[in-house]
Amino acid sequence: MINQIFQFILTNSMITITMKLFKKILLSATVFGLMASGTAQAAGKIVIDGSTTVGPIAKAFADHYTKTTGVQVSVSESGSGNGAKSLINKTCDIATMSRAMKDQELAAARSKGVNPVEHVVALDGLSIVVHPSNRINALTKAQIRGIYMGKYTNWSQVGGPNSAIVIIQRESNSGTADTFKELVMGKDNPISKRAETQSSNGAIKSRVASTPSAISYIGLGFVDSSVKAVLVDGIEADVKTVKNNTYPIHRPLFMYTNGQPTGAVKQFIDLPKTAEGKRIISETGFVNVY
Numbered sequence: 001m002i003n004q005i006f007q008f009i010l011t012n013s014m015i016t017i018t019m020k021l022f023k024k025i026l027l028s029a030t031v032f033g034l035m036a037s038g039t040a041q042a043a044g045k046i047v048i049d050g051s052t053t054v055g056p057i058a059k060a061f062a063d064h065y066t067k068t069t070g071v072q073v074s075v076s077e078s079g080s081g082n083g084a085k086s087l088i089n090k091t092c093d094i095a096t097m098s099r100a101m102k103d104q105e106l107a108a109a110r111s112k113g114v115n116p117v118e119h120v121v122a123l124d125g126l127s128i129v130v131h132p133s134n135r136i137n138a139l140t141k142a143q144i145r146g147i148y149m150g151k152y153t154n155w156s157q158v159g160g161p162n163s164a165i166v167i168i169q170r171e172s173n174s175g176t177a178d179t180f181k182e183l184v185m186g187k188d189n190p191i192s193k194r195a196e197t198q199s200s201n202g203a204i205k206s207r208v209a210s211t212p213s214a215i216s217y218i219g220l221g222f223v224d225s226s227v228k229a230v231l232v233d234g235i236e237a238d239v240k241t242v243k244n245n246t247y248p249i250h251r252p253l254f255m256y257t258n259g260q261p262t263g264a265v266k267q268f269i270d271l272p273k274t275a276e277g278k279r280i281i282s283e284t285g286f287v288n289v290y
Helices: 002-037 055-069 080-088 103-111 141-149 175-185 201-209 239-243 263-269 275-283
Strands: 045-050 072-076 094-097 116-130 166-170 196-198 214-219 250-258
Touching (some): 045 080, 045 263, 055 094, 080 094, 080 103, 103 116, 116 175, 116 239, 166 201, 175 214, 196 201, 250 263
Parallel strands (some): 166 196, 166 214
Antiparallel strands (some): 116 214
């Protein structure tokens, strides 16, 4: 009789332990599944990664969206190339990019079962900026190209002061750098090895603002009184010239999703079409598409 009681207790104890272990395994599998899926939307959040140019728009959208819906939105600015990687690796819901995804990125995405869908959220003019004390007010694209190739090394060669030109560029992972190379440099004109590299629009603006002989390029929304934007081919970068494509260095700004967005992500992606979204884009210094 004692043995039967002992066996009964032991059996029921094992069942209890087994059930607890099963629940832990099930919980772990669920968490792992969310991590493996790479998106936080399932946990009531939206994860955004990518361009430093699109960053101000994404952050302002995120503040507005969280206040009006309660959905948390995290925004990282690791560069357009890293935004594409995050989407490919399913670690973000939205990739912000200041250039279109490249063919190799699209191929890599599809090889992992990711279907990048492009959404144009705003327009931008790539402003060529110098120090406010520089008497240069205008340059041609050919002159800018010559400066970055190292053909012109002193401002006096393009009508400026007698001082050595300090060339500043973005890092290779930058969509802004890709745009500059495509629209200004062309395929066969390498940038001089003398060029200094900065990691963001903000870092470039600070460097130019503190360096009287510097030249660089930043998104239209980053231009303020600390730097001077020069005319390019006689045209000023502003809302009108960017929207009508007359400013020579203009581009769309993108958000990418894995497939057509739904739910909270769709609401977020659709913000540029709303009155509030348009206001935010204008206030951040960029140009509305809609």
